[in-house]
Structures are given as C-alpha cells and as structure tokens.
Amino acid sequence: MMNSDNNGRFKRFLAAIIGFGAISVFAQDGGISAGDTAWILVATALVLFMNIPGLALFYGGLVRKKNVLSVLMQCFVLTAVMTVLWTVVGYSLAFSGTGMSEGEVNLRSFVGGLDLMMLKGVTPDTPADNIPKLLHFVFQMTFFIITPALMVGAFVDRIKFSAVLWFTILWNLLVYAPVCHMVWGGAGGYFADMGVQDFAGGIVVHITAGVGALVACIVLGPRNGYPKKPMPPHNLPMTVMGAAMLWVGWFGFNGGSQLAADGGAASAIVVTQISAATATLAWMFIEWAKFGKPSMLGAATGSIAGLAAITPASGTVGPIGALVIGAMSGTICWWASTVLKQKLKYDDSLDVFGVHGVGGFIGTVMLAFLMSEELGGVGYGEGVTVRSQFGVQLFAAVATAVYTAIVSFIILKIVCAVVGLRVSEAEENEGLDLAYHGEEAYND
Amino acid sequence: MMNSDNNGRFKRFLAAIIGFGAISVFAQDGGISAGDTAWILVATALVLFMNIPGLALFYGGLVRKKNVLSVLMQCFVLTAVMTVLWTVVGYSLAFSGTGMSEGEVNLRSFVGGLDLMMLKGVTPDTPADNIPKLLHFVFQMTFFIITPALMVGAFVDRIKFSAVLWFTILWNLLVYAPVCHMVWGGAGGYFADMGVQDFAGGIVVHITAGVGALVACIVLGPRNGYPKKPMPPHNLPMTVMGAAMLWVGWFGFNGGSQLAADGGAASAIVVTQISAATATLAWMFIEWAKFGKPSMLGAATGSIAGLAAITPASGTVGPIGALVIGAMSGTICWWASTVLKQKLKYDDSLDVFGVHGVGGFIGTVMLAFLMSEELGGVGYGEGVTVRSQFGVQLFAAVATAVYTAIVSFIILKIVCAVVGLRVSEAEENEGLDLAYHGEEAYND
C-alpha cells in the first residue's frame, strides 16, 4: 500500500528502474481513473467484509457457545468506533503529509499532523493521484478497523467489554497511527525513508496486531481452567466460513493496496492466492504426518497464516516467492501456535500472535530475498542490495515489535487501573454473552 | 440514484452549479465507460447479496427455529419472482421515459409506459449514458427485489406463503413502481420535478417498505401469544452475519446509486460508513445507559437504522451530515422500535417500520438541512433554499407514506379475500417450516 502523496512517483520510479510497467493507462495523466476507482471501491468493501462478517465469524466459531456474542460484538462495535475515530483524527495522524520532507527526520516522520481532522478541505473531487481522496480515506479506514479487531482473538472469554473499547482506541492512536505513518505516510516517513517494503501491512497490520495481542493475553492471564479444561470450538463450520471470507476479502486487502486496477493488482492477488494455498497445505501435511489426521481447523488456520505472511510481500514477490512464503508460514506459524505457545504457557486463545505476528514477520523479512528478479520478484531499487534490504526490513520489523510491546503494555496498565481488564470468575463461568450483553446466542 | 435519461445532465448541472467536479473522466464523452460499468456490475452483485443471503439471514436468525425456513424462503422466492416481474413489466413502469416532459404533470409523471416491457429494443450495446442500459436494468432490479423483501420482517411467523407472493407482487406494481417513477423516472416525474432529493432510496425504498410493513402487521394482527410469550431470536450469530452482509452490501446500494466510479461514489460510501457507525454507537450507548448492558442485537439493529437513514442523503451530505443522521437514526429508531411499538401495541415483529420507515424518513427530511455547503454537503441548486428543499422533502415523504398506506391496505384486503392472509392457529403452533414447506431447518 502506498501513501497517496508519493504513489504516482513511486510507481514511476518502479516503472523506470525495474521495468514494472503494467500500470493502468490512466494512472499517469493525473486525473481520476474510473477503472482504478471502481477497483478500490470494491476493495474497500472486501476489507470491510473481512472484518464483519469474516473475522467475527472466524473468531466467533472458535469460542464456547456462551461467549460467541461477546466476540461478534467486539468485532462489530470496533468497526463502528474506529470509523468515527479515523474520521475525527486517525486519518490525519496517519496520512497527513504536512511538515514531512524526504530524508529529514522530524516529529512528522513519526506521526502526522492534525490538518486533515474531520476530512477538512476534502471534497468528492479532491484527488489522491488516480483515485478520489475520499476513497483513499475509506480504504485505509478498513485497515484501521481490522487491525485492532485482529487482537480480539487473544483476549476472548475473559475481558471486559469496556476494556476492549478503551484499549483498542488508545492502541490505534498510539500504535497503529504512528506505525502506519512511518511506513505509508509518504516521503519523510521514518521507515519509508529507509526504503522499507511493506506493501499491504505486514509491519503496519500484522506485526503490530500480533505483538499487541501477545502482550494483552499475557497481562490478562489465561482463561480459567486453561490449559487443562477442554475448550473446543463451539461451531467449526462458522469458523471455516469466516476463514473463507477472510481469504476472499484478502484480495481486496492486498490487491487493493496497489491502489490501481493494473498488472500490479493482479500480481498481488496471484501471490496472495498461492501463498494461502501453500500454507494451507503445509499446515495440513504437518498435522497429517504428526497426528494421522489433517484437521479442518488446521487447514483454515494455515490459510490465514499464508495470507498474513504474503501481505507485506504481495507487491514485490512473484509466484515462486509466494510458494516459499506460504510454505514457511504454514510451517513456522504452526510451530508457533502449538509448540511454542504451549512451551511458553501464555494463553493467546485464538493464536493472534502465532498466526499474524509470526506470519507478518516472516513475510516482512523474507521479501528481502524473494523480491529478487531471479526469483520472479520486482527486483531491488537502485543502490539497494538484498543485504541492505534485509537489514531495513529486520530493523523496521523489530523496532515496530518493541515499540508496540512497550506501548501496549502501558496502555493495558492504564486501562486496568481505570476500568479494569478482567471479568470476575463468576462472569467467566456464566459466559460473557449473558454477563456483559444480556443475551444468549442460541435459543429454541 | 439517478434516472438514466437525465443522469449526465444532472451531473453536469451539479458540476457547473456546485463545483461537484469529481466525475470520472469518461462519463462525459457519451460512450460507455469500462470503469463505471465495472463498478455498477459489482454494485449490482452487492445489492443482490444484501437480499440473499444478507437480509434472509438477518431476519432468519431473529425468528424461532420452527419458522426460519419460511423466512429464508420468502426472501429467496421474492428474489426470483421480482426478477421475472421486473423483466416483464416492472422496469418499463418504473423507468420508461416516454411521454414525460419536464415541468408538465400528466399520467406519465406518475407511472411509466409499457414500451420497455421484456426489454424491448434493448441490446447489449444500448447505453444508459455511461453504462450499458442492461446494467441500469439489472442494478435497478435489485432494488425492486429488496424493497418488498424488507417487509417480510413485519409478518413473519404467521402469514401464508401464497399471501406473501400475491401481496408483494401487487404492491411492487402499485406502490414501488409508481413511487420509483415519480422520484427517479427522470425529468417530468412528479417528485423529480419538484426537486426532491432521494439519492439511493429513502423514499422509494425505505419509506414505502416501512409503511407497507406497518400496515401489513396491523392488518395481520400480532403473533399468537405476543407480547406475553417470549420469542427470543433462535440464532443471533446468524442475524449478526446478516447485518454485516447488509452493511457491506450497502456500499453497492448507495455507492452504486452514483451510477459511476468517481468521487461521488466514494463520498457515498464514506457517509454510509460513518452513518452506520454512529447509529450503531448511539443504539449501543442508549442500551448501556438504560439497561446496563449493550446488546449485540441492539448494535446490529442500530447499524441497519443508520444505513437506512443515510440512504436518501448519501449523494448530498458530507461526513458531518452523516454523523448527525447516524446519531439521530440510532436514537429515534431505537425509540420507535421499542417504546413507540410497545405503546401502540402493533406487532411489527422485526421492526421494519421502526428501523426502515423511521430511518428512511429521518434521512429524507434531514438532508434538506445537512446538504448545505457549510456542513460539507453538495449545497443547494439555484433558487433552492433550505426551507424550500425541506418542504419538498417533507411533502414527498408524507405523500408517499400516505399513498403507500392506503394502497397497501387495499391490496391486503384483496389478498385476504382471495387466498387468505393468516395461517391457522395449529399451523402457527407447529411452525411455518413444517406447515407450509414440509421441512425442518435443523436435523441431527
């Protein structure tokens, strides 16, 4: 995903330097392209669709019957809250380019200004290169919604609803917005100026969400009875449905991040599809080999791992790179979500860290190798080597993880002090649906 | 949504008068734009998706287990029936412009002629301005399908299947088609000539459906045991899934009504998103304040109220307008669906009137204020004041409501006389799935 301000420039740069010429015919003339606009309108709908119903169902099916509504509610209400927050101030913090200048590190390298609050000055005919600025705004909004929603999986079954709201609001302002700005905020952004490659959000979305989730589940503590008490998914078909919707919606997430309807968008969905498929198969074969039975939950989880991992790389690698990233993420995320988690004994209930955190990390660093032209990638920029690119990727990934961990921890402590984080034991036994929302999911 | 015949003109008018220039580069040259066509192809799919599976699931989850198939069946078969009806005669009645002339009130101001029956003379290369006429036909068809399907929520659990078919067929011919023609039928249309603003169907869709539903549920009478007997939703996750699909699909409903992939379409989905979000939060906070627990059903219902309310205004208001409409609809529709309904004791089972009727009304009249340029709207046409616009909006809304109420009542009486409206008490106890469709939804 590219910032609206340097999108055109970046494309021309790519076209010039690395022969990546499949740019839609109207992107260059400065006007708004109906074709590009059509695609990003749809991509926006697809990413919203990933969150509700996609992610909500994926997570909802995995919890116990008594907590399913609480999970759906969190995904649903985060959609609403983050929409308002993005409109009021989030977009400005993430994408205002005022005060930035390429190569110079100042406050605006880390976070945007406030001049775009409430979309000041933006009308339907304000362009962001080839598409309307309002479309850039709403497409990016869907990322601002889904990133905190991903974290929901780590604290299901035991967190107060009000704590979810406070935590995610503060987190989106203090973690998501600045990281997004550093990577996608345009020339002058801290990571952008280093030449970091994060096409659709390996760092911005998956590493931040994965690390935030890990910290949250550690601070919250494990569910009552975990890991002794069995807590099987109450409705796996619901989870599979959600996974499938995430998969389909990811075409909008990655393909839309090209911000144009061209060969780059097509390439993004091709590698997305290949990585998802390969990771699905990797996870499946591991289970088949190890337990004798490949599970549906495993295959579905594998697909999400492959999708998360290809996200940062979907603009830079080709089919071979996608096969490698898919296979690696299917394998390593499996290991992280099962072996590692059990060893370290944290209760990341729905494996947000193991799947998104680890997957996002894999894609972010591996793309340094796989973007090479010999492997079908777009190749390196002028003066960039695989080594230097790798260094930048690693630095940005690790720095983001550390920053996210620290800030998440502080926010959680504050929220804990103010409204409390964890439900009472009686409420946990009763289930959050009744205790916090006064409803039951299924009635006769 | 604009009539195909005056769409281009209206856009140029807007562009000239109010600086609404973000029109896709190819809309003006008279040819068919691939970009605009791409978007409307998708928008058509999105609106169909709203109805099946979206609305079907939203309603299906809210009824008792024994009636869920009857609700799905009504939504599904209405899709089929209205497709054929629209092809045979509906499109012509709604959109034939023959015999209309701006400023003149004649029969054709109220209903279209029959010259477009069975799409006479329309081939794949017949344009409707910037898109193929066949696409205009099928996009509008989805509105003809979903409007009567919305009414299903008012008469669940107790209506004969045959009565649903007869009522909706007659209603679509006698209510939907003429109202649609008066608003969107082009210059010379009764309401259009007054300068009514109804971008995507506040009057045409939501007021007609809401009022029709209210009349139907009153004529039918309440469900057996209502309101004493508890009739909790049998599957709330199904309802949430449906609400989420409606939300996503609404991007096609409102964004597609621009009939182009441009800044206007982007603006429509931005305000749609903001209004849905704000209404969700409003409904949630009311419940939180009043009952101590915000419910998932409340949040989902709030989102639909916000979506219904922004519909007529989604081409004319900006983000501020959307916030206001969202907050108002979340609050007032909550009141209408709970307090008012209980006071007046009608059994509008799934709150079609409280949500769609009231929501559509709010958006229709409020846009007169919120379209002002100071509030980020498109501004008023030449010679139009907020007062005059408000008068037109109010007149059209009320006239449509009265017309709909009377005609719905007459149709219901006729249908009652011919095939009967209400199932027997034994059938109501047994459930409509078995009694009318010979099936059970869930088996072991």
Place this chain on the structure above:
Amino acid sequence: MMNSDNNGRFKRFLAAIIGFGAISVFAQDGGISAGDTAWILVATALVLFMNIPGLALFYGGLVRKKNVLSVLMQCFVLTAVMTVLWTVVGYSLAFSGTGMSEGEVNLRSFVGGLDLMMLKGVTPDTPADNIPKLLHFVFQMTFFIITPALMVGAFVDRIKFSAVLWFTILWNLLVYAPVCHMVWGGAGGYFADMGVQDFAGGIVVHITAGVGALVACIVLGPRNGYPKKPMPPHNLPMTVMGAAMLWVGWFGFNGGSQLAADGGAASAIVVTQISAATATLAWMFIEWAKFGKPSMLGAATGSIAGLAAITPASGTVGPIGALVIGAMSGTICWWASTVLKQKLKYDDSLDVFGVHGVGGFIGTVMLAFLMSEELGGVGYGEGVTVRSQFGVQLFAAVATAVYTAIVSFIILKIVCAVVGLRVSEAEENEGLDLAYHGEEAYND
C-alpha cells in the same frame, strides 16, 4: 469465456458480423484497460467466493452433522491443491497456445504445451489483450478449483479424504485441462475450431463435473442405508446461505467470462439472473403442485440448476432465451434429481449430475436455438445455421461426456487400487469428521 489469445479477435468478429458492439472503449486499443481489469479482479474474487464459502456451505448443510467438516475440508483443500497445480502446470496445459493453428488438428488441439509452467515469462505487465495475463491466469484458476469441487457432492459421507485428493488431481489434469483447452484454448482448439459456443463453462465445467460425479458415485456405491435410511440435511439455513452465495458469485462466473466490463458482461448477468429466477420458480411450482408444499431446498436447488444451465449460453442468448433455459432446467433437473435418480438407483448424494450435468447439457444444446436474433440472442456467425450450431453443440457435449466418463472411471480404478476409495463401515457410522479429521463440528 474466451481464450486470451483470440479474445480480441473474437470480439471484433462478433462486432463486425453480428452487431454486438457494446465493447468497452479501451478493449480495442491493445492496452490494458483499468476498467476491464477492475471487473475481472472482482470476478475472480466472486468465483473464489462461490467455492469457499459458497459451495462448501451449500454442500455442508446437506450432509449429516457427523460429516459436515469432511465436506468443508474437501472444498477448502481442493482450493489450495488446485491453486498450486494450476500454477505449476494446469494453466499451461489449458491455455498455452504454442503449436496451435486454426483449422489444423494436431496434439495441441487437445492439450496445451508446457511452456507456461510456473508462469514462465509472465510478468505483471504481460497483457492478455485488455487485461493483465496474470489476471487471466488467476480468473481461470478459480474455474479449475470449482469444477472438481462440484463433484464433492456426489461422494460425500463415504469417501476417503486421500482418495478425493488423488482423484481430483488426476481428473483435473486428464479431464478438465484438455477439455478446457479444446473449448477455450484458442484458434486451433478441437472444439473451438468447430465453432462450439460455451461462454462460461457448460461443457468445460458443468458437463465434465456432472458426468465425473455420476461415474464416481456409481463406482463408490451408495451410502450405507441408502435409500431406506433417512438422511435429512443437518442445517438447511447453511445450504440456503451457500446457494445464495453461489447465485451472487455466479455474476462473476458468467459476467467475468466476458473478460471485459461492457454491455456483454451486463447482458451475461442479466440472463444469469433471469435463468436462476425462472428455474427457482419452476422447481417450486412443481413441488407445490405435486406435494402441496414448496420446499426451501427445492427452491435453492432450482436456482442452482438455472445458474448451471445458463452458463454456456450467457454470452449468446437474451432475456427470452434465459426464460426458456431457466424454465427447462428447473423442470428437467428436478426430474433428473428425483425421478430419474430413484429409478436408476445410483446415490448421487447431492445431485451433482442431476443439477450440473443435466443443467449444463440443457444450456449447451438449447443455446443453438436461442442465440437466434429473433429471440434476442447475438445471432449466428457467417455460414452458421441453427442446425449446424446445434450439431456442433451436441457433438461437443456428448463427446465430452463420453470422454469424461471413460477417463473418470479409469482414474477411480487406479485410485481405488492405490489408496482405496471407500471408508470402512465403522468409519461411515462414526462419521468422517471424527474418523478422518479428528474433529467434531459442533461442541457445547
């Protein structure tokens, strides 16, 4: 659907000969059209959506509770496996045009070469006429995924998971790829050169899948206890949801097969909608007349029959043709799935043959009559008569059916010898979810 290599030519041919001029303005200038690309990006997502979650849910709801995950797993993992297979070799076998020459019958008339393996030489800016070649690749991939997945319905409840994988992999290489090549592989393709019309896959998708499914269910034998033991669908709302998703996704299947966002695509979705609707009503009225109660399952099945049947004809017939094909398929597929199946006593569990095989056949042969200009179709090519077209259609349909039957039978025998086809009786009693995947779908 047209081969990328002769798509432009074919369109110009059509435009010249039969006045089918509604071609998007940029399709002709040789460059990549953003508008067309936008639409095919979305159509790709829609066809993927048809398979997961659409088809998976449609089938999953129809089986018993103990087998639902096995069905979802098969649809899900086929998506992954076929993605890799298509990338490695499938696309090349189906769409490599090397060595083909119009009017000459050689090996390459039947199957493509290996030069496009692993997308060799294809970059984001390689065009396939008006869209990126990568997009042609991934759009066609979704057909390669869904065709074998359709067959899953015939062997549910009793087939080994490994057998599904082996059977479908070999089948896709030996049946799907060559048939696809003969029809859509471009000038020089065996059926293409005869002038066969198969717009979106009546022969390529539905006849192959239907016949393959029939052979498979006969070789496998009926489910334990069939037909005496009742095996009602465990979750009909799930099936209805799946059917609705298939319906919506089919807009991408048929509309996308135009490979452009133009009047042809609009026409395809119009006839798709009309045929689905008419078939739904036909099936419903038959049940209503015969049993006194129209069932939801019947209506949903009818819609799929109508969608399958219009598929080959969706680029050539008009609304009248769609009404005829819809009515015929609703009626004849009903007969095939109920009367015929019971008479012949094969256990095509979810009626893949009765719906897809028979539906695909109806559309394929009927289009010869209905494409006539008098009936609103595109008319016949130069020197083509209804009789000659009918002969070609019938020949291609029957030849494909015979070829598919023979090859499917041989593959099944091989798979049976190598890994075995059928689960043990104990496993069938226990359910495949536990026996093969170690999971249960629903837990408390």
Place this chain on the structure above:
Amino acid sequence: MKKIEAIIKPFKLEEVRDALSEVGVVGMSVSEVKGFGRQKGHTEIYRGSEYTVDFLPKIKIETVVSDDKVDAVIEAIASAAKTGKIGDGKIFVLPVGNAIRIRTDEKGEEAI
C-alpha cells in the same frame, strides 16, 4: 417422594410450569425429547426422497415431589397440557428413594 415425569407438547411448557407453580412445585428439570406414539408423524421430502418423521418434538418435565402432592401435580399438569388432540402426552409416576440438596446436604423431603 415420587418423581413425576411428564411428556408434553412443546408449546404447552409455559402453561404447565405456571400450573405447577400454583400447586407449589418450586423445582423441575426440563429437556427436549423426540416422541413416538399414536400421533402420526409427517412426511418430509428432500429432493424427492420422501421419508416419514415418526419422532415428534416433545418436552419432558421431571419433578420430584412429596407423596401428598402427587395427585395435585398430576391434575395440574394434565389440565394445563391438555388440548384434547392426539399426542398430548403422558405422565408417569416413579418411586424415589431419597433426595439430596447439593448446596446444603439436606436430605429427603427437605431437599426438594
């Protein structure tokens, strides 16, 4: 003490519960059962496969009461659950040896 098991039509549950409350029954457990009896089932047809559903949904109510209440309880259930149509259900009376309230370890009639 006796255990009263009543099989009733599902839509009668609320009425029966109210009737029981009136005769002083403060505890009961309710479950869904499928009933097979004189009441004919119906036919369901799934894509032409017709089959008879003999098992009809019923509600089973179980309540343990002291011996002196048995007749009143039977009377209360029977009159609340009656529709007069076939399939109304049955009431069975079973002997109970002992009862224990888990919370307090009370035993016998104290416990119910």
Place this chain on the structure above:
Amino acid sequence: MKKIEAIIKPFKLEEVRDALSEVGVVGMSVSEVKGFGRQKGHTEIYRGSEYTVDFLPKIKIETVVSDDKVDAVIEAIASAAKTGKIGDGKIFVLPVGNAIRIRTDEKGEEAI
C-alpha cells in the same frame, strides 16, 4: 408397569424402534445423551491442544410397558442394538407407580 431405559448407539435407533414396534410397543421417548463407560473415547486436537473426549454420543430410549411385556421388550432391544463391540449400551428396568394419558385422563396400563 415398568419403565425401560435403554442407552444405545445412535445409528441403531431405527432398528431398535422397529424391533419395539414388533413386540407391540407403541410409545416411547428418545433423547440424546453423552455416555461415559468402558468404551474408550477419542482424542481431538485443536491447534495442538490435545484433549480426550470421554463422552460419546448415545441415544436414550424410554418406554413404559406393562409388566408382562418387560422381557420381550428387553430381548427386542438387546438383539436389535447389539453389535458385539464395546459401547453397545445398557438396559435398565425401573418400577413405575402410575401412568396417565393427558388427552383422555386414562390411568394405569390403559394409558401407555
């Protein structure tokens, strides 16, 4: 009168019902239970969390019959439900004090 409670394997339900019909049992109620016994459960693994499912799905059939039918009924159920493999289930016989048909107020053996 006796109440016969049989716990059987789910897929044997139709056979048992038919066997009961043959020995003249016209009424019964059926419910789903989870059974715990000698039959070993299985292991399910969800993302690496392995746990043992000890409770297996079983069907409980309850039917009240006159004393003279008890043996025939037991015999009918046992032979229809038998697979010879572990987990086939149990039959229990419980005394019944009285039975009432709600529809008609018939009492005792008339009612069953």
Place this chain on the structure above:
Amino acid sequence: MKKIEAIIKPFKLEEVRDALSEVGVVGMSVSEVKGFGRQKGHTEIYRGSEYTVDFLPKIKIETVVSDDKVDAVIEAIASAAKTGKIGDGKIFVLPVGNAIRIRTDEKGEEAI
C-alpha cells in the same frame, strides 16, 4: 441397584465425573436439561421486549450403581458439585429392578 440422578451446574461436570471415577463408577450418561428452581433466572431484552429466563442450563447425570455404593456416590457428587451458592442442584435416588449389558446380555449388577 439404584439409579442416581444428579442435576448439577454445567461447569462442574468434569469435577463430578472425576469424583465418580474415584469411587469406582465406570459408567454414566449425561444430558443437558433446563432447570427451574429457587435460583433466580435473569432478564433478557430483545429490542425492548424484556423477558425473564427462569430456566437455567443444568447438566443431568444418570448412573446406575449397586446398593452398597449409593452413599459413596452421593457423597462424591455432592462434594464435587458444591459451590455453596443457590442452584447447585439435587441428587435423587431411584430403585432399579434390573440392568442388562447389551453387548454381552449380562444381567443385574454384572451389567453395570
């Protein structure tokens, strides 16, 4: 032989099962019931329609044991299921005439 029926709070199932195993009970059947008793239900509000849910989810455990085990079993269940809060549930003891193991046709105490 006696049949022990225990109504307990759902989240206590694993503990009760373990307690039963310890006193040598190897077989039992478990089902979901809705319980009505002294424990107050809660209120649910759906779009303003408020209604009281009196029936709370409970688990019913049924196990047939030999007479000499009855007290130990009651004791085991009671102590494992106790939370001391209202709604903990009940244990009922019913006489059993006979038991049959379907697999082997064993009868009486052999069978349980």
